[in-house]
């Protein structure tokens with residue numbers, strides 16, 4: 120089954136082999152679950168089905184590379200207290216851990232599916248989610264299993280905090296031993312919250328090294344609540360990404376940029392604008408990172424504590440309006456940037472690449488109710504997602 124989407128006013132491809140990544144009067148053919156052809160509408164071959172974009176903009180579906188969506192409960196009271204002047208502390212995580220442990224598998228599944236459906240309606244076609252609200256072997260395994268049945272990429276975040284009542288050394292041995300082995304069949308990566316109140320530099324290094332020794336990719340939550348060693352550790356351990364980045368010094372920015380020089384595959388700097396706003400923390404210096412040569416991703420960090428939104432439209436608009444990115448930079452960071460942060464920018468183990476509209480890539484596209492991507496920031500807060508195709512199927 121092939122679908123020709125024609126009469127596209129502006130097509131954003133992220134395909135660097137094309138002279139211009141914002142193509143006018145374009146067309147795309149979806150061939151099953153892959154992109155089959157991209158070009159000028161005038162040259163488009165025939166297909167089984169025709170969709171007239173009527174001059175609207177088409178771009179890759181959002182790739183949300185950082186969420187924590189396997190949870191139960193709600194943290195409205197904590198949010199209200201924060202808006203009244205209290206500051207965010209990692210301790211709130213244990214509130215969600217208690218609620219998550221008390222939930223049934225079905226309740227976790229239904230809540231995760233609800234959030235994924237919301238994200239899909241907002242144009243997201245690839246989603247990562249983390250465990251990290253179970254923090255026992257059994258609860259982390261079921262979080263990973265539930266997530267693996269619903270989202271594209273699952274990350275093990277047993278190293279979120281040391282759960283209340285646990286001995287620190289025993290918990291670290293669990294996270295790097297029995298718990299990691301038990302979740303490994305369901306996950307592709309391991310994450311660590313490297314922060315005061317969570318895990319320190321020595322503990323983070325131990326977790327990253329153990330994950331790598333088992334063939335798993337790594338991510339780091341770093342430099343979220345203050346300046347810390349997260350960025351340097353992530354780069355030194357060749358992590359796929361380091362995320363948050365509200366407190367960076369020049370050496371951190373340079374390390375992230377340097378990691379991509381000389382053809383190296385470095386560490387993506389993932390910024391989380393909705394989280395920065397919801398925690399009233401400094402915005403990550405996304406423009407400085409890009410200007411230095413780092414690869415930047417934008418993600419929602421959807422979770423009940425620090426960022427209860429999956430709206431990538433909101434994140435992109437904030438990155439443009441408040442972080443100083445151009446619209447092209449923000450859209451690229453929220454699509455191809457996320458794909459690179461997940462190691463999904465190339466075909467891997469039979470999984471097609473995502474984050475681009477190019478022949479062979481997964482057929483993940485969104486159409487805006489607007490003629491150009493500029494409207495994502497020009498008309499912030501407006502419901503601009505007009506249509507979504509996920510793996511070639513019309514999803515919205």
Ligand SMILES: N=CN[C@@H](CCC(=O)O)C(=O)O
Nearest residue numbers: 211212312340420422424425
């Ligand atoms: N910082 C660590 N983890 C989450 C927050 C989790 C929570 O507060 O429930 C984050 O990315 O912001």
Ligand SMILES: [Zn+2]
Nearest residue numbers: 185187340420
């Ligand atoms: Zn997070």
